[in-house]
Structure formats: structure tokens, C-alpha cells
Amino acid sequence: TPPQVIVSRFVSVLTEILADSDAPDETPAPRDDWVNHACELLVTHDRACGHEPAAVARKLGFSYETFRKKFRSAIGFSPGRFHLDSRIDRAAALLHQGRHTIKEIAAQLEFCDEFYFSRCFKRRFGSSPSDFRQRVRG
Numbered sequence: 704t705p706p707q708v709i710v711s712r713f714v715s716v717l718t719e720i721l722a723d724s725d726a727p728d729e730t731p732a733p734r735d736d737w738v739n740h741a742c743e744l745l746v747t748h749d750r751a752c753g754h755e756p757a758a759v760a761r762k763l764g765f766s767y768e769t770f771r772k773k774f775r776s777a778i779g780f781s782p783g784r785f786h787l788d789s790r791i792d793r794a795a796a797l798l799h800q801g802r803h804t805i806k807e808i809a810a811q812l813e814f815c816d817e818f819y820f821s822r823c824f825k826r827r828f829g830s831s832p833s834d835f836r837q838r839v840r841g
Contacts, residue, residue, distance in 0.1 A: 737763055738777045741770070745782060746789040756782035791827045794820070798836045805832045 741763060744754040754762065759782065760770035774782045790812045797808045809820035824832045 738774070741774060741782065742778075742785065745786045756786055787823060788827060790814075791824055794824060794832065795828065795835065798832055799839045801836065801840055805836075808832070 741759050744759045744762065745756065747754055756771070757767045760767045763770065765773065771781055771783075774785070778785060794808050794812055797803055797811070798805075803811065805821070806817045809817040812820070814820035814823070821832055824835070828835055830838070
């Protein structure tokens with residue numbers, strides 16, 4: 704099945720579920736506020752205010768070990784993995800736009816070099832950045 708069909712089906716099913724749900728009008732529990740704030744900080748890609756997991760832990764008032772354990776318990780994987788995956792997801796969007804070279808994207812997202820970036824990208828998406836770009840740009 705082509706990926707477009709799978710995504711289209713997913714969106715249709717999700718739309719039906721959301722339309723049929725009796726979503727509560729409550730705001731999230733206060734205990735989740737730190738998790739939401741941590742996720743927002745970890746996905747920030749601006750060099751001026753981007754945050755590594757250790758910096759996020761300090762900002763939230765946790766030791767790194769406590770933050771890592773609490774984050775992993777709440778989200779299901781480590782803050783480092785969450786941060787890396789968000790950078791790779793951003794890279795996929797930049798590759799789709801097609802305005803930058805792979806080397807420029809690696810530098811923009813602060814990977815040590817384009818080869819490490821390519822390994823991380825392939826681990827997440829199953830193809831190299833150049834193959835991914837060719838596939839999505841047609």
C-alpha cells in the first residue's frame with residue numbers, strides 16, 4: 704500500500720475518533736505541566752534558546768538523573784531520545800522543503816557532522832537523507 708494511502712486512512716480514522724469522542728472539558732492535571740513544558744523545551748530548534756536535556760532538567764529544577772527517570776516514566780523513552788528524534792523530524796521537514804543541502808541541515812540542527820546526522824536519520828526513517836529527499840520530492 705502506498706504511504707499516501709496509509710496516511711490518508713490514518714487521518715480519516717483519527718478524524719472519526721475525534722468527532723465521536725466525548726472529550727472532557729477539563730484542563731490537564733497540574734502534574735503533567737512539567738512534562739509538557741519539558742517537551743516544548745526539548746523540541747525548540749532555535750540555537751539561541753534550544754535546550755539539551757541536561758539544561759531542561761536544570762530549568763525545571765531537577766537533577767538530570769531524576770529528570771531522566773521521571774521523563775522516561777511519563778513519556779516512554781529518554782529525554783535524549785526525544786530531543787534527538789525531534790531534531791531528526793525537523794530535518795525531514797527541511798529535506799522536504801529542498802532549500803538546503805544535507806550538510807547545511809546537519810549544521811543547522813547542530814549535528815557534529817553530516818555522516819553522524821545521516822546515521823541518525825537512517826536509524827529513525829529507514830533511509831538515508833538523500834533517498835528520503837528523492838522519495839518525498841518525487
